[in-house]
Amino acid sequence: MTMDIRRFGNIVFIPGSGGARYPHCNSLFIDDEVKAVIDPGSDEACLRDLAAGRRIDVLLDTHYHEDHTAFNHLFADAALWVHEAEAPCHRSYRTFLEHYGLAETPYRKEWDEFLIGKFHWRERTPARALKDGDILDFGRTRAEVIHTPGHTIGHICLHFADEGILFLADYDLTPFGPWYGDYCSGIEQTIHSMNRLLAIPARVWITGHQLGIVEEGFEGLAEAYIDAIDRREAKLLDALESPLSLDEIVERWIIYGRQREPRYFFELGEREMMRKHLERLVASGRVAKKNGRYALA
Ligand SMILES: [Zn+2]
16 A cells, blocks of 8 residues: 555645564654654655655754654755653663663664664764654644653644544554654553543544554544553463563563564564563452562562
């Protein structure tokens, strides 16, 4: 399926290459008095045209992930706007790695090559630290900042109330389900954020990956998306019929279904998401840890 550029008033939807699957995402361009690019990880040629053809005033990253910031560097003169919780992650590579969960990785060389080499990660000082409820004024177009932690700590969605558009960014409604594999991610926060998004009136929902523009059925898609959390947890509980260490749980590939390459990349998410599920199950008393292994309580 290929998607086309679509315009909603001054809001321009730029579909990501390859069906906007990782490593690409969908971008927005706000073509107003204040010109803004949101999540420049969609299509390199299209973004290069955008950068070459006009002055871009604002660059907004909904969160720090590499697939959403890959072409930040094309907009070097724009003012970077990010949520206040992630401003330190943009200022410092070390802080970014800590939030990601890479501070102690034995694969630091591979990750540096991946993030800095392939995705052009660079330290950059944000010009504006956004807060929940901020109204972003682009001229005729306005957007409200909806702080939606869970995916990352400072993830934001944008509500364009006049156009009836809700930009969901990485609450992407994919069959895979939500991502909470960063050190700073959270399962309960993800559920809470999705519930907030469900309560916002909109006519069009725009996702950061795959689907892109959703004009009907948002509630059902959101429900199936959040249900992935329970499906993963049920599989984990099945696996714990016999006690397992975290390393052994990771080998079951409950999140990804099978081991995928490069392993250092996929293992990070698999391990951290399972760790968060285990923490949740231990807290609720359903699982106990004994002698380094997790077992049904
Ligand atoms: Zn993300």
